[in-house]
Amino acid sequence: xNKQAFLAALAGLSLACATTKGGxxxxxxxxxxxxxxxSELGTNLALNKPxxxxxxxxxxxxAKAAVDGSLTTRxxxxxxxxxxxxxxxxxxxxxxxxxxxTVLLNWEAAYGTEFTIMASDDAKEWKVIAExxxxxxxxxxxxxxxxxxxxxxKMQGIKRGTPYGYSLWEFEVYGK
Ligand SMILES: [Ca+2]
Numbered sequence: 001x002n003k004q005a006f007l008a009a010l011a012g013l014s015l016a017c018a019t020t021k022g023g024x025x026x027x028x029x030x031x032x033x034x035x036x037x038x039s040e041l042g043t044n045l046a047l048n049k050p051x052x053x054x055x056x057x058x059x060x061x062x063a064k065a066a067v068d069g070s071l072t073t074r075x076x077x078x079x080x081x082x083x084x085x086x087x088x089x090x091x092x093x094x095x096x097x098x099x100x101x102t103v104l105l106n107w108e109a110a111y112g113t114e115f116t117i118m119a120s121d122d123a124k125e126w127k128v129i130a131e132x133x134x135x136x137x138x139x140x141x142x143x144x145x146x147x148x149x150x151x152x153x154k155m156q157g158i159k160r161g162t163p164y165g166y167s168l169w170e171f172e173v174y175g176k
Contacts, residue, residue, distance in 0.1 A: 041102055044069070046092040046153070046173040051075075052123075053090040055082050057165055063090050066171040074108050077157070077165035088166050091154035092173065097121060099147040102174040103130070105140045105155060108167035114159035115166075117142055119150035126154060135161060147175070 046067045053063035055078035066075035077088030094100075103117050117130040129150075130142045153173050157166045 041104070041172075041174040042176055043174070044104075044172045045094050045098055045100065045175060046171055049095060050093045051090060051171070052093070053077065054088045055165075057167075061167070066090060066168040067092055069170070071106070071169050074167050074169045075171075076108070076110065076167040079160075079163070079165035082165075085165060086157055086160050089154055089156045090166075090168065090171060091118075091120075091123065091152050092171060093123070094151050094153065094173065097149050097151050099149050099175055100153060100173050101144050101147045101176050103142045103153060103155075104170070104172040104174070105135075105142070105168060106170040106172070107135065107137050107140060108169055109137050109162065110164040110167040111135050111137045111140075111161040112155070112157050112159065112166050113161040114157075116156045116158065118154040118156055119148050120152040120154070121150065123152045126152075126156075128156075137161070 047069050049067055051063035051067045053075060056062045057076040057078045061074060061076040063075050065073040075090055079085040082088060112135045114133050115135060116128045118126040119129045120126045129148050130144060132142060155171060
């Protein structure tokens with residue numbers, strides 16, 4: 001690579017970093033890596049709402065542990081018995097159609113590298129509202145460009161970050 005090409009590549013790299021930092025993206029969803037203050041997101045609409053999962057590794061690692069507001073309890077999908085462990089999912093029922101704009105996934109060490117966020121009014125017909133291809137352990141914040149009206153909000157796993165299941169300390173949903 002000559003000097004000019006190297007500088008051009010470097011400029012591209014810093015532009016990519018700035019794009020990530022600024023939270024701007026050309027895709028439908030913006031994924032922020034840093035957690036905003038809780039007050040910026042408002043009320044967690046998923047807190048203590050009914051949650052359903054494709055499977056649970058153990059009874060104490062059930063779906064409800066991802067919406068109980070506790071960072072010492074978690075949901076884990078079952079990676080021993082699931083025919084397709086990478087397809088595991090969890091959804092929360094907000095109780096009524098609600099405008100949502102942010103989903104915060106607080107992943108345990110067993111995180112999802114690739115997953116989608118889906119919306120539904122009946123828990124049968126699902127629509128993809130965001131896609132993430134760079135998941136990591138810890139907090140992953142998926143911010144939609146526009147609010148979406150939905151009753152059910154789902155994390156649909158596509159690719160696991162580890163050979164284990166998908167495990168979330170908390171699955172949080174916000175209106176802004
Ligand atoms: Ca929890």
